[in-house]
Amino acid sequence: MQIRPHIGNMPPYTPIEPFEVLSARLGRPPEQIIKLDANENPYGPLPAVRQALADLPFLHIYPDPESRALRKGIAEFIGVPMESILAGAGADELIDLLMRVFLEPGDGVIVCPPTFGMYDFDGRLNNAKVIEVPRREDFSLDLPALCQIVHRERPKLLFLATPNNPDGSLPPADELDEVLELPVLVVLDEAYIEFADPHGELGGSLSRVGEVLRRHNLVVLRTFSKLAALAGLRVGYGVFPDWLMPTLWKAKQPYNVNVAATTAALAALEHAEQMKDVVKRVIAERGRMADALSRYPFFSLYPSQANYLLMRVRGIEAAELKRRLMMDYGILVRYFSTPRLRNCIRISVGKPQDTEALLRALDQIAQEVT
Numbered sequence: 001m002q003i004r005p006h007i008g009n010m011p012p013y014t015p016i017e018p019f020e021v022l023s024a025r026l027g028r029p030p031e032q033i034i035k036l037d038a039n040e041n042p043y044g045p046l047p048a049v050r051q052a053l054a055d056l057p058f059l060h061i062y063p064d065p066e067s068r069a070l071r072k073g074i075a076e077f078i079g080v081p082m083e084s085i086l087a088g089a090g091a092d093e094l095i096d097l098l099m100r101v102f103l104e105p106g107d108g109v110i111v112c113p114p115t116f117g118m119y120d121f122d123g124r125l126n127n128a129k130v131i132e133v134p135r136r137e138d139f140s141l142d143l144p145a146l147c148q149i150v151h152r153e154r155p156k157l158l159f160l161a162t163p164n165n166p167d168g169s170l171p172p173a174d175e176l177d178e179v180l181e182l183p184v185l186v187v188l189d190e191a192y193i194e195f196a197d198p199h200g201e202l203g204g205s206l207s208r209v210g211e212v213l214r215r216h217n218l219v220v221l222r223t224f225s226k227l228a229a230l231a232g233l234r235v236g237y238g239v240f241p242d243w244l245m246p247t248l249w250k251a252k253q254p255y256n257v258n259v260a261a262t263t264a265a266l267a268a269l270e271h272a273e274q275m276k277d278v279v280k281r282v283i284a285e286r287g288r289m290a291d292a293l294s295r296y297p298f299f300s301l302y303p304s305q306a307n308y309l310l311m312r313v314r315g316i317e318a319a320e321l322k323r324r325l326m327m328d329y330g331i332l333v334r335y336f337s338t339p340r341l342r343n344c345i346r347i348s349v350g351k352p353q354d355t356e357a358l359l360r361a362l363d364q365i366a367q368e369v370t
């Protein structure tokens with residue numbers, strides 16, 4: 001039996017630990033764990049979403065393979081025709097779908113690290129040549145390098161998270177315009193765009209969804225995981241150019257978006273004003289958290305337009321800080337060990353009481369290290 005070598009030789013993806021497993025390991029009930037490690041929305045689904053899920057009638061029937069109702073709802077929400085929208089089991093599914101549709105073995109995919117790990121993971125899974133164009137020290141894009149490499153390598157796809165994970169930066173509009181002039185299909189991953197809009201307009205003025213139909217080389221991915229707190233249900237969507245839609249329809253799994261996810265996402269869209277309130281709360285808390293955290297001498301923070309803050313840690317090992325927060329206080333943060341993110345941690349924005357608990361823990365840890 002012969003496994004395909006590019007998959008056999010792949011490093012495994014390290015997913016986050018399931019909540020119940022973690023709770024058992026820490027000896028704390030889940031309610032006493034403050035989970036700030038995966039950029040989830042701490043407010044959870046809206047009451048109307050929970051109610052819609054509780055009332056679900058047809059669980060024994062397969063979902064609509066074309067997700068018609070959901071795509072219609074999304075179309076009204078973002079102002080793009082439903083014919084240009086495809087729903088997926090999270091944005092993650094659509095990243096993989098795009099790669100499966102485009103890549104022959106060895107074809108180039110450009111990623112700009114440090115960034116979201118799934119672009120690299122799916123690239124390897126699909127036997128692509130993953131070409132890294134590292135970001136600058138401040139996480140901005142290295143545009144001259146990007147242009148040079150696109151022209152030299154002629155990659156099929158270029159993935160950009162806007163805002164970027166893990167630092168939360170959003171490239172200026174003119175830089176994105178320049179990227180979109182490159183001869184490559186550009187995939188803008190707007191998983192966090194709603195948190196970048198200064199007026200809490202759920203991505204409105206900053207999102208590029210409205211441009212997809214005017215350009216032939218742009219795809220925009222969005223998700224309900226962060227905005228609507230539906231990460232556990234797996235539902236996202238993409239806006240794609242017309243020429244690509246028929247192929248995506250052929251290649252996608254028929255029942256990719258399940259009934260619960262569809263119902264929940266639709267109920268969330270019907271209460272967009274309430275989602276706006278949640279987003280505004282997260283944005284306000286991000287500001288408060290950034291002010292408070294920047295007062296600790298051992299942190300230097302990066303400005304973020306998403307629902308998390310990246311910081312470099314000085315005078316204490318970031319791995320040890322993460323361990324202490326987790327073991328002694330039940331607070332989970334994300335630690336990175338790659339060279340570019342050396343001694344960095346990323347903390348998702350939680351509720352005000354989560355920030356309070358974090359600050360109390362940090363005060364105690366600070367006393368011990370200073």
Ligand SMILES: Cc1ncc(COP(=O)(O)O)c(C=O)c1O
Pocket residue numbers: 038039089090091092093116161164165189191222223224225231234235236
């Ligand atoms: C940049 C980025 N894109 C996509 C995702 C995944 O989105 P989804 O939950 O819709 O698969 C994440 C999740 O953390 C992310 O950080």
